[in-house]
Amino acid sequence: xxxxxxxxxxxxxxxxxxxxxxxxxxxxxxxxxxxxxxxxxxxxxxxxxxxxxxxxxxxxxxxxxxxxxxxxxxxxxxxxxxxxxxxxxxxxxxxxxxxxxxxxxxxxxxxxxxxxxxxxxxxxxxxxxxxxxxxxxxxxxxxxxxxxxxxxxxxxxxxxxxxxxxxxxxxxxxxxxxxxxxxxxxxxxxxxxxxxxxxxxxxxxxxxxxxxxxxxxxxxxxxxxxxxxxxxxxxxxxxxxxxxxxxx
Amino acid sequence: xxxxxxxxxxxxxxxxxxxxxxxxxxxxxxxxxxxxxxxxxxxxxxxxxxxxxxxxxxxxxxxxxxxxxxxxxxxxxxxxxxxxxxxxxxxxxxxxxxxxxxxxxxxxxxxxxxxxxxxxxxxxxxxxxxx
Numbered sequence: 001x002x003x004x005x006x007x008x009x010x011x012x013x014x015x016x017x018x019x020x021x022x023x024x025x026x027x028x029x030x031x032x033x034x035x036x037x038x039x040x041x042x043x044x045x046x047x048x049x050x051x052x053x054x055x056x057x058x059x060x061x062x063x064x065x066x067x068x069x070x071x072x073x074x075x076x077x078x079x080x081x082x083x084x085x086x087x088x089x090x091x092x093x094x095x096x097x098x099x100x101x102x103x104x105x106x107x108x109x110x111x112x113x114x115x116x117x118x119x120x121x122x123x124x125x126x127x128x129x130x131x132x133x134x135x136x137x138x139x140x141x142x143x144x145x146x147x148x149x150x151x152x153x154x155x156x157x158x159x160x161x162x163x164x165x166x167x168x169x170x171x172x173x174x175x176x177x178x179x180x181x182x183x184x185x186x187x188x189x190x191x192x193x194x195x196x197x198x199x200x201x202x203x204x205x206x207x208x209x210x211x212x213x214x215x216x217x218x219x220x221x222x223x224x225x226x227x228x229x230x231x232x233x234x235x236x237x238x239x240x241x242x243x244x245x246x247x248x
Numbered sequence: 249x250x251x252x253x254x255x256x257x258x259x260x261x262x263x264x265x266x267x268x269x270x271x272x273x274x275x276x277x278x279x280x281x282x283x284x285x286x287x288x289x290x291x292x293x294x295x296x297x298x299x300x301x302x303x304x305x306x307x308x309x310x311x312x313x314x315x316x317x318x319x320x321x322x323x324x325x326x327x328x329x330x331x332x333x334x335x336x337x338x339x340x341x342x343x344x345x346x347x348x349x350x351x352x353x354x355x356x357x358x359x360x361x362x363x364x365x366x367x368x369x370x371x372x373x374x375x376x377x378x379x
Contacts, residue, residue: 094286097311167332
């Protein structure tokens with residue numbers, strides 16, 4: 001335990017009992033919200049530089065506050081449950097951009113389906129292979145496996161097969177940020193000019209982070225990124241149990 | 249837009265989430281409940297044939313601010329700094345190289361397949377490529 005709070009052993013403990021819990025809910029959701037507003041300002045100030053993607057900067061700021069105040073993560077996680085619970089309904093909401101793309105989907109479903117299957121498998125097998133070759137523990141490998149899926153799907157999938165939710169979250173953020181940063185130079189190098197192919201590859205690799213960026217740059221590639229993110233999330237959740245059967 | 253419809257849209261998303269959670273638990277499925285909710289809502293929208301305006305608005309708002317709701321999970325890293333310090337190499341290489349490989353393979357493959365299809369089918373799919 002570290003932090004200012006523990007240095008004051010006789011300080012009043014405000015967070016006891018139900019009222020105290022209610023107060024800590026308001027406090028920690030408030031801290032998270034304030035950090036998020038600041039992170040968004042920072043992100044916009046630097047022209048949407050993917051290195052400053054708000055989920056990373058928000059979390060870094062909250063971690064700093066937790067470290068300074070000596071409050072344990074467990075207490076923070078419990079207090080912010082009313083906030084993090086909404087990830088579920090937000091994931092359900094991916095159905096809406098998915099539905100909006102169905103017309104296009106009907107016309108080019110075959111190429112999209114093949115690219116989706118291959119891309120999804122490459123994402124998972126490359127993560128497993130690299131982590132294994134570099135001597136990563138099973139916990140690390142399982143945390144890395146679903147890293148191209150959107151976070152609300154990747155976290156429970158990693159957890160179910162022996163990974164750690166926080167490590168999975170970090171792997172997802174690294175992949176999203178790296179994928180977004182390298183996407184435009186890499187695709188230029190590979191001479192991929194088709195906006196549908198560009199957007200689909202970016203959404204499949206870099207999920208919500210890549211999608212958010214593409215939607216700012218180009219409507220067509222942005223909506224294909226949303227489609228790929230939704231489909232890859234679904235496919236990752238379906239393929240991991242099958243891959244696990246194969247590995248065991 | 250009437251507040252009632254906004255509230256109703258929130259309820260719809262929550263109900264799909266809860267039903268998804270229930271089905272996952274009842275049937276012992278190896279996927280998150282929200283995924284079942286996602287597929288269920290997509291099927292319902294297909295049956296309906298359109299997205300109600302209020303639902304579109306609520307969903308857009310939720311999706312745009314998903315990073316706020318995800319932050320508490322990432323903050324959990326604070327308890328796992330030791331692990332990341334020990335195993336930073338597989339994390340970093342798998343993250344970076346994995347992203348490069350996945351992005352490259354998917355983009356090149358899909359562009360190739362789309363061009364081939366537009367060559368066969370003709371103008372409609374070619375339009376798609378240029379759209």
